[in-house]
Amino acid sequence: MEQDVxxxxxxxxxxxxxxxxxxxSVPVLILCGNKDFYFPSEYIKxxxxxxxxxxxxxxxxxxxxxxxDSRFAKDIFEFIE
Numbered sequence: 001m002e003q004d005v006x007x008x009x010x011x012x013x014x015x016x017x018x019x020x021x022x023x024x025s026v027p028v029l030i031l032c033g034n035k036d037f038y039f040p041s042e043y044i045k046x047x048x049x050x051x052x053x054x055x056x057x058x059x060x061x062x063x064x065x066x067x068x069d070s071r072f073a074k075d076i077f078e079f080i081e
Contacts, residue, residue, distance in 0.1 A: 002041070004053060008079040008081055010080070016072065018050060021047060021051050022050050022051075022052075023052035024051045024052070024053075024054075025052065025053070026053065027053040027054075027079075028051050028053065028054045028055070029054075029055050029056065029075070029076065029079040030044060030047065030051075030054055030055065030056045030057070030060070031057050031072065031076075032044045032052055032056075032057075032058055032059070033058070033059045033061075033062030033063045033065075033066045034059065034060055034062065035037060035061060035062060035063045035064075036062070036063050036064045037063060037064060038064050039064070041058065044056065044058075055079060057075055059071065059072075
């Protein structure tokens with residue numbers, strides 16, 4: 001297990017996603033809770049700014065588990081229509 005953690009940490013440190021995000025040319029929906037511990041709002045806003053055709057929606061006072069929010073499915077269906 002320790003080796004798995006080391007592999008994951010190494011991959012996260014060495015991976016540069018900025019160039020990859022800039023290459024995305026299709027519409028992308030980004031849904032996030034504004035109190036997400038794993039993905040802080042400032043990181044999500046930066047990701048949104050790097051994807052040309054992105055749509056960002058924050059769920060106020062929500063953390064990482066936004067899938068249970070009643071707006072989640074509605075927002076996805078509206079995006080793909």
